[in-house]
Structures are given as structure tokens and as C-alpha cells.
Amino acid sequence: MAGERTSVTIEDAALESAAAPLLDKLVADAVASKVGAQDATLWGAEAESEASIRLSWTSLHKSSRPLIGEIEALRTELRSEGVDRVVLAGMGGSSLAPEVITGTEGVALTVLDTTDPGQVADALAGDLDRTVIVVSSKSGTTVETDSHRRIFAKAFADAGIDAARRIVVVTDPGSPLAELGEAEGYRKVFLADPHVGGRYSALTAFGLVPAGLAGADVARLLDQAAGVADTLTADSADNPALRLAAALGAAHADGAEKVVLADTGSGITGLGDWAEQLIAESTGKQGTGLLPVVVEGHTAPGFAGGGSDATPVAVGPASGEAKVAVTGPLGAQFLLWEFAVAIAGRLLGINPFDQPDVEAAKKAARSLLDDPAALTGSAEPSAVLGSVEVYGGAGTTGEGSLTDVLREFLDSAPEGGYLAVQAYLDRLDDASASLLRPELAKRTGLQTTFGWGPRFLHSTGQYHKGGHPNGVFLQLTGTPEEDLDVPDRPYTLGQLQRAQALGDGQVLAEGGRPVLRLHLTDRAAGLAELMRAVQELAS
Structure with missing residues (x-):
């Protein structure tokens, strides 16, 4: 991998044509060299103060x-x-x-x-x-x-x-x-x-x-990053960061506000999860942005075919399904994606260095921790279906089977919207929860993201509240077998986890986003029941 060439290839002819004028403008405006020189004026007057203290990553x-x-x-x-x-x-x-x-x-x-x-x-x-x-x-x-x-x-x-x-x-x-x-x-x-x-x-x-x-x-x-640094600061149409930014900007302008990431043999483990935060938190604000959707491979639902609202991007060699392919060793890819996303922010007209909507969920969680009665809650589930308690928001009745509940909720998604599955569970012991993503994507036709809570709050959580307002949110919580005290704090880890889930759900609902929370009283049994319910949805 050390000798691998770092490149961005736009595989789709229509996208390459649409990106060409943006690429030419970026070159003419010397954007790459200005980013390298840490020019804080590139994102407009409102962003200049923040950008002036956020550009040391370039060196x-x-x-x-x-x-x-x-x-x-x-x-x-x-x-x-x-x-x-x-x-x-x-x-x-x-x-x-x-x-x-x-x-x-x-x-x-x-x-x-x-x-x-x-x-x-x-x-x-x-x-x-x-x-x-x-x-x-x-x-x-x-x-x-x-x-x-x-x-x-x-x-x-x-x-x-x-x-x-x-x-x-x-x-x-x-x-x-x-x-x-x-x-x-x-x-x-x-x-x-x-x-x-x-x-x-x-x-x-x-x-x-x-x-x-x-x-x-x-x-x-660091050697890998250094090896590509001069290329990324060059005002040239061959600059891979400019090519990636122009492709993402052109696709977004044409309605493809989602970026679907699949590894196609890059030799890198999990780059999509890192890029997910970079893209979502940098661009998802002011009602716009690029939503990253990390999928299981180039044949996964959501990548193959993509849809008019999404741009499939291969991390690694080009695949037949990808519109863009990004190659290079890990250190080079880190720097390449950072340059490209910051420049895409300029094309979208936003400040890629702030995260104005992240704090809302933190404040809501703190308020719940300060109010034990609110945290334990008097709210009764709208239904108890086996090992799953249903807590639906506006428009969700909770009537019928678990499949009926899911169908009613998913029908609230707007055309061209997305589904976010948010699992406040154990990333290791409850790993099977992640299998819900491809199943839901296949059966709903919606671009579907999956995030472990609360880690996604520090990542896609910004986009959920500040990006395109067309998401629906499926929260999964679960009763822990045993809790852990947090020394010298008036709460346990389980209480903190619950406060984070409820707090984020509250902020989403207040913002008009549909939220359905399914609480698993028995995690293993509940996940199995939920998977069966998903598989009974019409494909």
C-alpha cells in the first residue's frame, strides 16, 4: 500500500462533465494553494473567524x-x-x-x-x-x-x-x-x-x-501524507482533492446530497467511518450538506444503483457501481479527504469548521441527568410487542405488529429522504444490530445510515439536525444486564446512555424530525424479533 498512487477518478461521464466547470473555477481561484497557505477568507466573512484558528491540519x-x-x-x-x-x-x-x-x-x-x-x-x-x-x-x-x-x-x-x-x-x-x-x-x-x-x-x-x-x-x-501534500496544494485540474470536491459539489447541485461510501479493496480498515464524521459534521448545516452513507461493500443496498439522490464513491479501485473512486495509502487519504471536504464546503456556501447543532443534544442530555424523574420518565410505551417496547412520536400509533409499526413509521419518510438507525447498544455484544442497515435499505429503497450511540452524536449528529431536513430516525435502546457507577458522579453509565438517547430524540422531534424509539427489554431476543419484523416488510 505504501507505493500506491493517490488519485480520484470520476467514473461517470455525466458527473465528470458537470464537475468540469467547478473544477476549472477552483483552479482559476487558486483555492488549493490558498488552503495550503491557511487562507481563512476562502469560506466567506462569516466563517473567517473560525477558519483562522482551524487550518493547521494542512501542515x-x-x-x-x-x-x-x-x-x-x-x-x-x-x-x-x-x-x-x-x-x-x-x-x-x-x-x-x-x-x-x-x-x-x-x-x-x-x-x-x-x-x-x-x-x-x-x-x-x-x-x-x-x-x-x-x-x-x-x-x-x-x-x-x-x-x-x-x-x-x-x-x-x-x-x-x-x-x-x-x-x-x-x-x-x-x-x-x-x-x-x-x-x-x-x-x-x-x-x-x-x-x-x-x-x-x-x-x-x-x-x-x-x-x-x-x-x-x-x-x-506522516510520510504518506507528506508524499501527497504538494499535489493537494497544486492549482491544477489533476489535483485529486479538487477533483473530489468538484464531483461532490456538482452532484449535490444536481440533487445528490448523499455520498455512499464502500470499500472496494483499499487495504484500509474502516476509512468510511472516519470520513463519515468529516463529511457530515463539516457540511451538514444551514439546511444543506452531504450525508455520508457507509455501506458494507460495492454490492450493498444503497450503493449498487445509488439512486438520483446519491453519489456512490469507491474507497479503493473503481467498481462498476461507483461514480467516483478514491485510491491511496491511509496517510495520504486522510489529507486528501480533509482538503476535499473543506473545499466542498466552499462550493456549498457553508463554514466547514463549525458544528452549530451538536451542542443541542448535549444540553438536552444534561437536563435529563439533572432531573432523575424526567429520565426515568412516566411515559408508557404505546405498545409492548414481545421483547420490544414501542415509543412513537407524532404520527406513530404503535398499533398492530412490530412490522406494522415499522411500516407506519417508514411511510413518514419523504421521497428522496433517508433513514438513520441509531443503536444505543453494545457495539461488540450487540453487533448484529448493524445487520439491520442493509435489510432496511433493501426493503425501503431509502438511503440508510447506521450509527452506534452516542458515538454518532459526535459525527452525523450534526447533519441530522442541521443538514437536509428529510431524515427519519429509528432509535434502538436496550436494558443493560448490569449497570456501572460513575465514581463521584450522581449517575450511572446506563443512566447517561439513556439520557443521551432521550435527549437527542427530543431535539430531533422538536425540529420536526420523525423519531421512533424501540426499547429492547431483552437485547438478544429483541434484536432477533426486530430483524424478523424488518424482513417481513415488503421489499
């Missing part, structure tokens, strides 16, 4: 070099002490890139981007004697990550292990987490470049530290 292939030695020195130290199991507590931009990097290199990293008590308990059940936890948060106040830190610190102490020696911090300078790390004497505090937003942070300490400690070759990653 990370150079500025992140000193991290290589620091990471390797710490890894060597830890290994000499018998500490070789790395757990990462981080959300969104703090976890997605490290997961792609380590997955692609085949090195072990336990990622905690969840509030599900079962999944966290499984991570705790690993060998604590061999464990270091990387607590990664740009703001230093991320509630999920702070909860993980508290839980692991107590577990270390209970096991007679000096917790401070097993906690590594990655955060921005001056954050509360940076101050805490210094005060508590944590093993190491890595300070990331504060002029890089979370979703553009793959090549900062947020991406490199956990991946490097786990054993990934982060120097090679």
Missing part, C-alpha cells in the same frame, strides 16, 4: 514529526514495565482515526467510544496489570471520556495499581483535562495543536498517540 505532516520520538519513548517505557494493552477513551475525532490506523495495521487497540455499561465492563475485564488508558478529549470536558477516566482510575486503585502511572492524556493546551493531568501527575500529557478541529485531527496527537502506543507505524503515516 501536520511536518509539524507532527516531533511526536514520533515521544510516542516511541513512552511505548518502550511501558513495555519495559509489562504494559502492552492500550485502551483508548475518546469520542468522535479522538477515536475514529486511531481505530482506522490500528485496524489497518492489524495492531490491538481497545476503543471506548460508548456509554454502554456492558461494553465498558468488558474493557475493564481485560488484564489491568498490562493496561494503559489514553484519555483523549480536545475540550477536556467530554462527558463520556471523563466517565471512562473515572471508572478506570478507580479500577486501577482497587487493583492496587498506581492509576496515575497508567493514564496518558491527549488534549488541547489549557483544557481542564490538561490541568487535571498535571495536578494528578498522570504518566504523560500530550498537548495537541489547538488550531485543528477534532474531525481534522487524524495526524495530530489525537490520531497518532493511541495508535503509536498500540504499535502502529505513525512515521510511515
